[in-house]
Amino acid sequence: MGHLSVNVTGDQALVKKINKSLVLRTIRGASPLSRTRVSQLTGLNKATVSNLVAELCEDKLVIEAGPGESSGGRKPLMLHFNEGAGCVIGMELRVKEVAGVLCDFGGHILQEREAALPSHRPEEVLETLIALGRELTGLAPATPHGLVGIGIGVPGMVDEDGLILLAPNLGWESVDLKSGLERAFGVPVTIDNEANAGAQGELNYGEARGVRHLLYISAGSGIGSGIIIGGELYKGARGYAGETGHMTIEAQGRSCSCGNRGCWELYASEKTYDDADLPARTTGGLTRLAAAGDAVAAGHFARIGEYLGIGITNLINSFNPELIVIGGPLSEAREWLGEPLRRVVSERTLPYHKRELTIAFSKLGSRGTMIGAGIAALLAYLGEVRVRV
Template identity: 70%
Template sequence: MKVTADQALVKKINKSLILHTIRMHAPVSRARVSEMTGLNKATVSNLVAELCAQELVTEAGPGESSGGRKPLILHFNATAGSVIGIELRVKQLTAVLCDLDGGVLQEVDCPLAAHDFPYVLEQMKSIISGLIAQAPPSPYGIVGIGVGVPGMVDDGIVLFAPNLGWEMVDLRGILESSFEVPVTIDNEANAGAQGELNFGAARDVRHLLYISAGSGIGSGIIIGGELYKGARGYAGETGHMTIEAQGKPCSCGSRGCWELYASEKTYDNPGLSLPARTTGELVRHAISGQPDVLQHFASIGEYLGIGVTNLINSFNPELIVIGGALSEAEPWLGGPLRRVVAERTLPYHKQQLEITFSRLGSRGTVIGAGFSAVMHFLGNIRVTL
């Protein structure tokens, strides 16, 4: 019998649905998978057998029985392959080698002395090569590379990254040509939102704003459980939201942008007696009680609160997660941020709203970027039940 494209697609969708159900809910029995997916037991059993043959699912057991033979329990095989997640910041590259369930196997940081693309590309290639060499043996090896970049991205091309001075860089094409594995490229805040949604503070959240605050500011927007990218894929450039009408000029061409007042850009400040290059350095000064550093963090927290208030009033989220490098400064930023939000947000928008700092810390974007590569490998087909 000839198999139609429709039948093949239905099978692919069902198989994807079963795989992701096992990945998210393991350890789980076949019967429970059938209940959660709505698929009949025979379909589940047949497709689970294929997934086991592909070494993406393993069986262990027996599990608990309500009578009769005890069931075998299904597990997602996170060690079937590895992915590399990379976050490109203005002052450094951070990369992780992860298993297929977001478990970090290796991590490396590399300071950047310049922003020009040839230099950054060589640093990136060196890091990727080193992590590939450290990958453990597995059935599928390195299955993908995910990269989060501080700029607008379309189909793997970095269209515009004002803080790097990049325009129209085909980063995906270059990396795929170099390493011969699939590469996913996204805005770093979108990657961070995916990291939090799947492995951090935002699990099971339907309406989320992830604020990536570091060398700049970007936002990953989750609406109805889905990443919102806008009409052309460029949504979330909230760091270039104007909060001072006649404010400082910005590299984007505008002025008074939020990130000029609430990111690491503020560290080039003559008012700081202990100038710092990174948030980690400034945090050490804050721990020692340096007064001007404490005041500077309080100012950043207030400005973060102003921008966050605008986003709350615009999107009415249920959760806001502050991630990126500045999440390391939560003890000094959290109070001023929440105070400004409490003072300025519309009353009904504050109801059942939670503001938290990333559980993944500064790892949110690299883990989210790696997760995007995992989803590409697993053939993620979204199904609404």
């Protein structure tokens, strides 16, 4: 009988990488904390933790400061995730413009810019993204790691390789922005659906820290959903989950650009501005008028809130989440959307689903997708490794 050959060196390197990622993730999520606390939280022995922390300090990803609280004896030095170790760029591709932020490793916005789209032609969109990225890159401070990645949220379906398969609001099928951006900047580029990116922003820096079952609703030029199940982003069998803006809420409703009829986003997004007789045609313009007492603007937001509530009721009954966060540009109109939305959900949702449910508007607002896209790029750089058992 032959002997089983095992690549011991490779196995040890993988175990070390996994453990190092685990230690870094623990420090990033709970800093400041002591080495002893890292050992307790990870289950790794103190010697292993000390060795890995030393490497992370050498990598400038962790810094020591102190002293911390002690139960007796010498006070321990505390470990902090170094939010100033480097930068990421997060961008959102919208229907009419591109918006971008330069963030540190803590998700804090250092610079913010946006640019109008000259057209929806992929090559012109790519040029606009590159120009915006170069402007932000030129504003980046000197850091140990520099710019480590770029993340982009897009309004459509994206496969696991970052290929934009379908973006109905842009008229796109099978568009590759990733390779052109990586050539231009020389750093890895991550591309995902804008609602998935927004959900990442909420999980890391918004309303949803520590939440296991989350629905993030991105409401703007369309509607998309980022679905978190058991603390993990749910993408479906092929990565396309979350296209809730195209679920039917009016069986014989209006025709949609996706080919369906009666889609949710035709009644509960900024698309409603196209057909209505309104005093303004943008969310910003309407919120300013509503705040000044304009009844037409306030009434329109109330109708959008009711339709948002109808779609959210369907999602609550389907997924039984503990938290729903509403983000995107329409979250800026929370003052007029909130009451009718919650009323409809209260009237229509099955009673058991409502017992442990919270509905909140994102504090990140219209920046959630950009911040989340940047965080996706950061997590890819930090080499988050998840072990399945």
